[in-house]
Amino acid sequence: MNDTTAALSSAADTKQLNRQIRLAARPRGLPVASDWALTTEAVHPPGAGGVLVQTLALSLDPAMRGWMNEGKSYIPPVGLGEVMRAGGIGRVVASSHPGFSVGDTVSGGLGVQEFARLEAGEIKASGLVKIDLRLGSITQWLNVLGMPGMTGYFGLMDVGQPRAGETLVVSGAAGAVGQTVGQLAKLKGCRVVGIAGGPAKCEWVVQELGFDACIDYKAPAPQGVARWDAVREGLKQHCPQGVDIYFDNVGGDILDTVLTRINRKARIIICGAISQYNNTTPVKGPANYLSLLVNRARMEGIVVFDYVDRFDSAVSEMAGYLKDGRMKSREDVVPGGVEAFPDALGRLFTGENFGKLVLEVARP
Amino acid sequence: MNDTTAALSSAADTKQLNRQIRLAARPRGLPVASDWALTTEAVHPPGAGGVLVQTLALSLDPAMRGWMNEGKSYIPPVGLGEVMRAGGIGRVVASSHPGFSVGDTVSGGLGVQEFARLEAGEIKASGLVKIDLRLGSITQWLNVLGMPGMTGYFGLMDVGQPRAGETLVVSGAAGAVGQTVGQLAKLKGCRVVGIAGGPAKCEWVVQELGFDACIDYKAPAPQGVARWDAVREGLKQHCPQGVDIYFDNVGGDILDTVLTRINRKARIIICGAISQYNNTTPVKGPANYLSLLVNRARMEGIVVFDYVDRFDSAVSEMAGYLKDGRMKSREDVVPGGVEAFPDALGRLFTGENFGKLVLEVARP
Numbered sequence: 001m002n003d004t005t006a007a008l009s010s011a012a013d014t015k016q017l018n019r020q021i022r023l024a025a026r027p028r029g030l031p032v033a034s035d036w037a038l039t040t041e042a043v044h045p046p047g048a049g050g051v052l053v054q055t056l057a058l059s060l061d062p063a064m065r066g067w068m069n070e071g072k073s074y075i076p077p078v079g080l081g082e083v084m085r086a087g088g089i090g091r092v093v094a095s096s097h098p099g100f101s102v103g104d105t106v107s108g109g110l111g112v113q114e115f116a117r118l119e120a121g122e123i124k125a126s127g128l129v130k131i132d133l134r135l136g137s138i139t140q141w142l143n144v145l146g147m148p149g150m151t152g153y154f155g156l157m158d159v160g161q162p163r164a165g166e167t168l169v170v171s172g173a174a175g176a177v178g179q180t181v182g183q184l185a186k187l188k189g190c191r192v193v194g195i196a197g198g199p200a201k202c203e204w205v206v207q208e209l210g211f212d213a214c215i216d217y218k219a220p221a222p223q224g225v226a227r228w229d230a231v232r233e234g235l236k237q238h239c240p241q242g243v244d245i246y247f248d249n250v251g252g253d254i255l256d257t258v259l260t261r262i263n264r265k266a267r268i269i270i271c272g273a274i275s276q277y278n279n280t281t282p283v284k285g286p287a288n289y290l291s292l293l294v295n296r297a298r299m300e301g302i303v304v305f306d307y308v309d310r311f312d313s314a315v316s317e318m319a320g321y322l323k324d325g326r327m328k329s330r331e332d333v334v335p336g337g338v339e340a341f342p343d344a345l346g347r348l349f350t351g352e353n354f355g356k357l358v359l360e361v362a363r364p
Numbered sequence: 365m366n367d368t369t370a371a372l373s374s375a376a377d378t379k380q381l382n383r384q385i386r387l388a389a390r391p392r393g394l395p396v397a398s399d400w401a402l403t404t405e406a407v408h409p410p411g412a413g414g415v416l417v418q419t420l421a422l423s424l425d426p427a428m429r430g431w432m433n434e435g436k437s438y439i440p441p442v443g444l445g446e447v448m449r450a451g452g453i454g455r456v457v458a459s460s461h462p463g464f465s466v467g468d469t470v471s472g473g474l475g476v477q478e479f480a481r482l483e484a485g486e487i488k489a490s491g492l493v494k495i496d497l498r499l500g501s502i503t504q505w506l507n508v509l510g511m512p513g514m515t516g517y518f519g520l521m522d523v524g525q526p527r528a529g530e531t532l533v534v535s536g537a538a539g540a541v542g543q544t545v546g547q548l549a550k551l552k553g554c555r556v557v558g559i560a561g562g563p564a565k566c567e568w569v570v571q572e573l574g575f576d577a578c579i580d581y582k583a584p585a586p587q588g589v590a591r592w593d594a595v596r597e598g599l600k601q602h603c604p605q606g607v608d609i610y611f612d613n614v615g616g617d618i619l620d621t622v623l624t625r626i627n628r629k630a631r632i633i634i635c636g637a638i639s640q641y642n643n644t645t646p647v648k649g650p651a652n653y654l655s656l657l658v659n660r661a662r663m664e665g666i667v668v669f670d671y672v673d674r675f676d677s678a679v680s681e682m683a684g685y686l687k688d689g690r691m692k693s694r695e696d697v698v699p700g701g702v703e704a705f706p707d708a709l710g711r712l713f714t715g716e717n718f719g720k721l722v723l724e725v726a727r728p
Contacts, residue, residue: 074658256649270657285620285649293634293665294438301657 016043020083020113021341027068029280030349035068036084036342045094049120051128052094055110056364057333059087059142060345060357061176062249065277074303083111084341087147089131089138090116091364097123100130105364107131107141112341114361127308135319138364139331143356144322145315147304148176152247153314155269155302156181156188160245164189167239169258172249173214174201174330176356177271180318181247182211183327190245193238195231195254197351204354209328213238217254228257235261242266250275252284259288266297278349330355337361380407384447384477385705391432393644394713399432400448400706413484415464415492417454419474420728421697423506424450424709424721425540426613429641438667448476448705451511453495453502455728461487464494469728471495471505476705478725491672499683502728503695507720508686509679511668512540516611517678519633519666520545520552524609528553531603533622536613537578538565538694540720541635544682545611546575547691554609557602559595559618561715568718573692577602581618582715592621599625606630614639616648623652630661642713694719701725 017040024037046052067078067085078085088110092100097120100106108128110116118126136145143149155177156162168185172178173194182192182205194205194214202214215234221227231254235243242263248255251273262268276283292299307314321327332355334344340359347353381404388401410416431442431449442449452474456464461484464470472492474480482490500509507513519541520526532549536542537558546556546569558569558578566578579598585591599607599622606627612619615637626632640647656663671678685691696717698708702725711717 072658074660251654270654272657273654276654283651283654285651285653287647287649289649289653289663290615290634290637290640290647290665292663293636293667294436296438296665296667296670298662298664299653299656300662301654301660303657303660306660 016115017041018043018113018115019338020111021338023068023078023080023082023084026070026080027278030278031065031068031342031345033342037081038339043115044117046096046117047119049097049123050095051092051097051100051106051118051123053090053106053108053110053116053118053128054093055088055090055114055116055338055361056105057089057138057142058110058112058341058359058361059147060334060341060348060353060359061087061147062272062274062277062348064345065349074305083113086110086112087127087142088361089141099123100128104130105133105138107146112338112359114338135315136322136329139333139356139358140322140329142358143176143331144180144318144327144329148356149180149318150307150311150314151271151302151304152177152180152184153318154304154307154310155247155271156184156245158307159269159300159302160185160247160267162188162190162245165191166244167191167193167241167263168245168247169193169195169235169239169243170247170249171195171254171258172272172274173205173211174354175249177249178247179205179209179330179355180327183209183321185245186210187321187326191239191241193235195250195258201354204330208330228253231257232260245269247271248273251286252276255286256284256288259286259291262291262295262297264295264297266295268292268297268299270299270301274349331358332356333358333360335360380479381405382407382477382479383702384475385702386447387432387442387444390434390444391642394642395429395432395706395709397706402703407479408481409458410460410481411483413461413487414459415456415461415470415482415487416458417470417472417474417480417482417492418457419452419454419478419480419702419725420469421502421506422450422452422474422476422705422723422725423510423512424698424705424712424717424723425511426636426638426641426712428709429713438669450474450476451491451506452725453505454480463487464492468494469497469502471510476702476723478702499679500686500693503697503720503722504686504693506722507540507695508544508682508691508693512720513544513682514671514675514678515635515666515668516541516544516548517682518668518671518674519611519635520548520609522671523633523664523666524549524611524631526552526554526609529555530608531555531557531605531627532609532611533557533559533599533603533607534611534613535559535618535622536636536638537569537575538718539613541613542611543569543573543694543719544691547573547685548682549609550574551685551690555603555605557599559614565718568694572694592617595621596624609633611635612637615650616640619650620648620652623650623655626655626659626661628659628661630659632656632661632663634663634665638713695722696720697722697724699724
């Protein structure tokens with residue numbers, strides 16, 4: 001990591017180098033070192049109406065795995081040779097845009113690089129906005145107040161439509177989206193049961209975040225019991241009234257297992273499928289999807305970008321919860337700058353991260 | 365079939381015999397002859413407040429296959445040794461219920477038997493209602509004006525929420541539900557593309573029902589092209605604006621294929637999965653379900669029983685379309701009485717039926 005803010009306090013200084021992580025190859029299965037290339041280029045000042053942002057921290061997200069694949073998705077794939085797409089927090093170090101001043105803290109699509117030069121025509125597409133650090137820390141702005149938080153907020157509120165007294169289950173419960181969803185659902189009066197990998201995460205969401213229960217899907221199943229049967233037993237035990245809302249971050253066998261326990265008119269929010277992202281075989285479809293028919297239930301996808309116009313009010317609400325302690329956040333901050341990106345990303349898929357995974361690129 | 369109306373014009377006549385088809389064994393895969401038993405018992409007059417109905421025609425539905433399985437579903441399974449559940453049209457031949465008179469034509473859960481004796485406490489659960497043959501014929505009351513029509517109506521209108529100019533795809537297009545859905549969607553201003561098996565069905569839904577196109581999923585694919593790729597090409601060709609609503613009656617590979625062509629905010633109505641009902645292997649889940657995420661789309665199940673309170677107004681609307689010729693109906697009437705039930709049911713799963721499959725039990 002580099003403390004270069006001072007060195008780049010004026011756009012005139014172009015001696016600074018920008019290290020970048022580029023996509024070198026499309027991975028098959030888990031990304032490996034050779035899928036990435038570290039490049040270095042000189043930092044140039046932006047043209048008229050542009051800004052230069054020094055990256056402070058980057059958000060590492062499961063969705064990144066999808067962006068590395070060829071083919072149509074909700075956004076185009078990252079091109080081979082391009083700087084890897086990433087959202088992050090940075091500081092404006094040069095600006096000729098009327099909306100941004102040197103020293104502003106900003107959030108947006110900065111990419112895995114130390115400096116992001118955004119020309120006038122690129123600022124809107126990058127989603128660059130000023131953020132207020134009085135509402136939350138830099139890492140919280142990548143977590144509860146950022147994309148994961150907004151994903152959880154709108155997925156739960158708009159698609160899940162929680163009512164007090166209902167039971168919500170969320171997978172990836174200790175992850176960035178999961179922690180927001182579970183805590184928010186508690187605030188809305190739901191019974192909340194998490195699914196997470198390992199006793200530490202399960203204990204944390206119950207003890208610290210106030211979930212009613214958490215099922216450890218990695219726990220050794222009793223003799224003669226398949227792992228998913230054990231998860232199903234956990235759901236029976238902890239959701240005695242069935243499942244009204246399932247917020248799915250993982251897909252695969254966990255989705256299939258929860259489908260066997262849903263209530264009539266249940267809502268299943270499809271937010272992600274991290275268990276399937278590195279498949280080298282076809283995605284496992286939910287074999288129990290006919291439970292949707294039997295239960296007149298709904299399965300619906302959510303993409304956070306659709307809600308950008310409503311972020312401000314959601315951020316206000318969430319910042320209020322953070323401030324008065326009704327919502328907690330946990331970030332897993334990896335140091336080491338952009339070079340550490342490939343290894344850090346891998347931790348998402350092994351479940352090694354504990355809380356929102358953030359890559360620190362420079363000290364603020 | 366038996367013309368016994370005259371013989372049973374009074375409840376005092378109890379010499380009449382009632383032939384019944386009972387579930388003798390739970391089938392594995394396609395039902396076979398030994399899964400059924402033909403029984404004969406004397407017809408007894410109903411007790412106080414009950415009615416005796418002579419069955420005229422029975423509805424044969426894919427859902428029947430599900431009712432034969434053990435386990436929780438949207439209604440309990442048919443018990444071993446019980447008369448097979450079936451909806452049908454009949455004539456009241458004895459009544460001490462104030463709502464029904466001898467000679468009334470009625471619709472309800474009669475079972476696969478020649479006479480249904482419904483005691484006072486059973487009438488509500490059987491859904492027994494008088495029907496008006498001026499609105500449609502007996503077979504139309506089992507089709508467009510009956511359960512399939514109501515399923516199509518509420519699935520399309522409540523879950524699908526069609527808007528003029530949208531594209532709807534419906535599988536099982538020539539079947540009972542499919543023909544209603546497609547014609548109704550045309551009336552609501554949609555582009556309508558069917559999927560059906562064989563050129564005769566495809567030609568009929570286009571030429572007679574006015575669908576914009578129909579894809580024959582059984583058509584031999586060109587050399588080197590997999591069948592589902594051919595279906596996908598058909599969707600590309602006939603749905604140039606993508607698919608906004610998919611009404612799924614079949615599941616399996618067709619569902620998976622359509623999922624690759626849906627638009628943003630698409631609605632997928634899960635009405636059935638006839639391709640999977642006789643599986644002896646696990647149900648094939650939709651491997652492309654993450655298209656729901658990418659497209660912020662929704663997949664939702666529908667069960668017609670939820671809409672009973674709204675049948676009257678839907679029947680009025682549909683009867684109006686039948687009367688003015690804007691909606692056509694086709695029924696495939698199998699003669700032979702209750703003995704013919706096992707063979708007739710099998711035709712549903714091979715796709716041999718053409719239009720709503722009806723078993724004629726007695727001439728009206």
